[in-house]
Amino acid sequence: MLAPLAAELEYLKEEYRLLKQENEALYRQMVEVEKKSLEQEIKFNQLSKASFEGVIIYNEDRIILVNHTLCRLFDYDLDEIKQLKIIEFIAPEHRKEALAQAEQTNKDWFETVCIKSDGTHFPARIKRKFIPHQGVDASVMVITDLTNDKRVEQELIQSELLYQKLFEESRDAIYISGVRGELLEVNPAALELFGYTREEMLSMNAQRLYGNPEEREKFRQAMQKQGSVSNYEVLLVKKDGTEMHCLLSSTTRRNAQMEIIGYQGIIRDITERKRTDELVRAKALAERSAVMKAQFLANMSHEIRTPMNAVMGMTHLLQDTHMSAEQKRYVNGIYSASEHLLVLINDILDFSKIEAGKLQLESIEFSLREVLSNIADTFKFKVREKKLDFILNIDEQLPPVIVGDPTRLTQILLNLVSNAVKFTEKGKVQLDVRLFTEDKLNATIAFAVADTGIGIEPDKVDFIFDSFSQVNRSDTRLYGGTGLGLTITKKLIEMQGGTISLKSKLGEGTTFLVVLKFEKGAVGSISNHKYTLSEMAANPLGRLRLLIVEDNELNRVVTTDTIKKWGKDIVIDIAENGEEAVKKIRKTHYDLILMDVQMPKMNGYEATQYIRKTLHKTDLPILAMTAYATTGEAEKTITSGMNDYISKPFDPKKLYQKIAKLTSKKEIVHLDNPDDMEKISEKRIEKAETYEHITNLSFLEESVAGDEELKTKMLEIMINETPQEIALMEKYYHEKNWERLRAVAHKFKSSVVYMGLSGLKEVVQNIQLNAEKHENLDTTGNLIAEVKHTCLLAVQEMQEELKKLKKN
């Protein structure tokens, strides 16, 4: 029995050895495989680590492998994740749908919503594939987070909506068309603009919207050439045929081959804007022509005024010659007709100035009573002639001096009173001036002009202030005038912030009421003495040397002869233009230059500039004579260095006044009239107080050139000598020793220069001349008094200056 057992054992041993061998082989094989698998896994992990997608390899429901991105994506640890089932990656509410999608074999991917370890959801795309893994059936699943993709998509949807909204709500018409102009899409604004329904529009060609077919063709060509156009102006037509000016901005639509497949664009209706532009242009044109009209009128008035000056001036001169009664009547006729003509010219000029907004109001202090009495004077003869009563009532409470434009106030009242006189055949014309209201600064004054004339029909009252209207056409022939008078009057009143109103009864008379507000002026501020004709005759201008610069021969004669009547000692020189004037002024001393503005060769402004700047004759009075009656012209004369101006044709009274004012005979003093004396001395004191310093030591300072010792010496001499020299003048004046007075006055001029009392130079010069010529000797005393007054103040100032010097 042992032998079979041993054999059995031997067999078993062999069996074991073989098995062991096989086992070892298998083991080696297994180690080999495992080693390979490990390498693969390492490789996989390395790969999947870098991936942006989560990767899971699984069998049945068991997870074999995951990459790091997956862990990151779901926020699990590697160990945790291996415990999960695949379905647990999907958000519970999406699992059913996801499973359904996964079963569709024709699709290897689907989108769903996944859930992270913390419960948050995220959109994801899942790709699935079966792969054998280490000999077993396995699936690989790739999960992509779609959060970012979804956002972009959302934004795209949002922006599309935005464009849709823009398209729908735009106030500009928007269209999309095909290449042949067929309309593919239009927005509601386009429907509104053209008046078609959507269906109508989408079935029509854009061609039909054009007013000019060639414009459409041009547009098409521009589009093909440039690819886009902006603000292309076209004429389009609405459904009802209304034409519209539109701006078209368009771009081409192209396909992938860059061929034009159509257009899209915006249309804006600019018909209104164009109309406004046209209006603006028309307005500018109208304004320019108004300015030109005003300029033309100003020029015309200049052209007319120049010969008028000659006519009126010579008529004036003729009136003073011996004539028969018949001749006198004719001459008076010429004079009143030319006066009338001048009024008409002035009316037209004023009207055009008001229209052009060029009329400027002055603001100066003036005496209301003087204005009123001048008006009464003006109508004295006319009223007497027509056998009317003229009554002027002036309120006692009226302020004596008011601030405003006396010329324009006079014009307003003259116009109303002259109308009243013109339209009244019997009875009276009455001017009542009353203080309406008053406060500390201002006074409101009411002017009532009442007549007992023809009156105005009630239905005409409203039009009476309109331009070119007289009550009846026939009135124009009967009463004359431009019909501008009341228009100008009203405008002048309104420009001053006042009102005008009227009451009238046909056949009984008319009352105009003007209410104007004025600032109150300072009493005593007006010193301009107004000369009456009798005063002019009684007060010759004295010894004067004048230069008349005028290119018009007739006007030269008028001016010369008019002035000559004012004194036998007036020497008049003539220059025909500025150049000649400058030559004469260089050689001869003149008391006054009468300068025409418009002249060939050097004109009045240029000549004045030359006289002031090159000849350094800053004190030489220059009176401009201008036929331009505009405010601008007046300003120009003053800014160019002239002292004053008078407009041609000139009123002889005014010319006299201006000459008297500009030459040193500033005031003709009536020694027997104590009021006048008081007025003048008042004015002088005022003058002295106005300036802080009456002396101007700059010349002295310049001369001593910083030499304080010399300056001290000079001041001492002047302080000492000045009173002595004045005392000498007084002494010789009382002794009537004219030759000595002349000599002292002559010497005194250099003192005046050193003291810088430039205003006094003329006065001293006149003392000297009066003494030399034995003229105006009774008024010379006043001149000496003026010199004394000013010089004593000057000496005080110099004493102050000396004190200061010595302190240093």
Add this chain to the structure above:
Amino acid sequence: MARNYKIFLVDDDIKTLIMLKTHLEKRIGHDITVNVFAYGENCLDRLNEEPDIIVLDYYLNAIKEDAMSGTDVLKGIVAARPQARVVMMSGQDDMETAIETLRNGAYDYIIKNEKSMQRLEFLVNKIILELEKEEHGV
């Protein structure tokens, strides 16, 4: 070598004399001596001092009534010292008379105004240059 030039100033206004003398002494670069006289008579008395330039006011009798007039003084100078250059000074108003004095032998004239000092300075320089030329033939 440039010599000393003697200038006489004649004016009855002390201020003018002071100003002119100071101005000339300061501004004239040449060696000059300036003498001042309030009366023409005193100037004539000292012509033996051989002045080169005499600046003479036209009116000299403002203070002293019976003083010699500028014209008379000029005549005296022309007679006694014809080589002296006489510059007449006058106010603007007697400019014509001043020009008349040129015919009576005055060298030039100056109008009395704010510019007269500069004008005199110019004239004095001009005369001195002329004299230099005459004497040195430069």
